[in-house]
Amino acid sequence: MARALWRGTISFGMVTIPVRLFTATESQDISFRQLHAADNSPIKLVRRCSSDGKDLETDEIVKGYEYAKDRYILVDESDLEKLPIPSKHTIELTAFVASEEIDPVFYEKSYHVEPEELGRKPFALLVKALEEKKLNAVGKIAIRTKERLCSLRPRNGSLMLETLFYSDEIKPPDFETPEVKVSEAEMKVAYALIDLLHEPFDPTKYRDEYREGLMSIIEAKLEGHEFVAPEEPAAAAPAVDLMAALRASVEAAKKRKGEAEPSPAQEPEQAKPARARKKTPAGVS
Numbered sequence: 267m268a269r270a271l272w273r274g275t276i277s278f279g280m281v282t283i284p285v286r287l288f289t290a291t292e293s294q295d296i297s298f299r300q301l302h303a304a305d306n307s308p309i310k311l312v313r314r315c316s317s318d319g320k321d322l323e324t325d326e327i328v329k330g331y332e333y334a335k336d337r338y339i340l341v342d343e344s345d346l347e348k349l350p351i352p353s354k355h356t357i358e359l360t361a362f363v364a365s366e367e368i369d370p371v372f373y374e375k376s377y378h379v380e381p382e383e384l385g386r387k388p389f390a391l392l393v394k395a396l397e398e399k400k401l402n403a404v405g406k407i408a409i410r411t412k413e414r415l416c417s418l419r420p421r422n423g424s425l426m427l428e429t430l431f432y433s434d435e436i437k438p439p440d441f442e443t444p445e446v447k448v449s450e451a452e453m454k455v456a457y458a459l460i461d462l463l464h465e466p467f468d469p470t471k472y473r474d475e476y477r478e479g480l481m482s483i484i485e486a487k488l489e490g491h492e493f494v495a496p497e498e499p500a501a502a503a504p505a506v507d508l509m510a511a512l513r514a515s516v517e518a519a520k521k522r523k524g525e526a527e528p529s530p531a532q533e534p535e536q537a538k539p540a541r542a543r544k545k546t547p548a549g550v551s
Contacts, residue, residue, distance in 0.1 A: 271377065272409055274355040275385075276392070276418070282356075283389050284382035287409075287427060291376055296480050346411065354408040357416065357427075361404040368402065368417060372430045379418065379425040389425070396420045455512040462519040 270286035300309040313322045330338030381389035396403065396419065403418040407429070415430040479495075486493040 277358040283385040287377040353406040357405045359403040359405045362401045374429040377427040
């Protein structure tokens with residue numbers, strides 16, 4: 267079983283609920299090692315002192331806050347432990363808000379919330395109450411070295427905790443969006459296009475095609491093939507005639523929707539594998 271990232275209690279009025287947090291997301295990015303081009307040896311990153319040039323071990327490094335140029339105040343773990351922050355061990359629910367009142371720009375990271383055995387009944391009560399009232403709970407939680415604003419929301423009979431950015435962490439745009447008038451006719455065609463593409467959100471329909479393509483290149487090189495990329499469609503030019511572009515988009519959407527709904531007699535066509543040409547392996551060490 268995964269290791270809990272945080273263990274503490276949710277404070278709900280006079281009720282305390284012991285819980286554990288587990289990360290709900292993980293990156294699927296493909297990582298690369300840096301290599302020496304001459305012999306493909308891995309590059310080793312070192313921590314080097316800027317004054318005497320000595321390479322340092324982890325236990326020789328401390329933390330410092332630079333309050334002036336090259337002037338530091340040292341801060342260690344014992345200092346951090348002295349901080350009077352209740353949220354290190356308790357999430358105190360201070361407000362209940364409608365989920366649509368939280369702008370998605372504030373969402374940072376998601377966590378699964380699991381109740382400890384003694385907290386299962388009050389946990390179920392909180393979940394049910396939030397579901398019935400259609401509300402999110404707001405509080406604070408300290409994870410590692412930062413106290414974060416957080417939101418608790420019901421999901422599939424349990425709770426998700428979302429850490430939130432503080433208001434001073436949200437950057438306003440450094441540009442202005444000009445006001446542009448659009449006609450009623452253009453709005454009607456835009457509505458028609460949106461209605462054609464309107465559907466329930468299904469995240470399983472979407473794939474990371476960049477990652478899949480990158481893995482195809484890596485696998486082809488491992489097998490001694492040269493990867494042959496499929497032809498990319500030409501990039502669409504900016505619309506000069508907005509109404510014509512909207513109407514063309516509606517027709518294209520209708521056609522795609524018709525193709526995406528095969529008759530029961532039709533079998534789905536199998537995807538064709540990418541073509542590859544055999545050659546001597548390159549870049550494999």
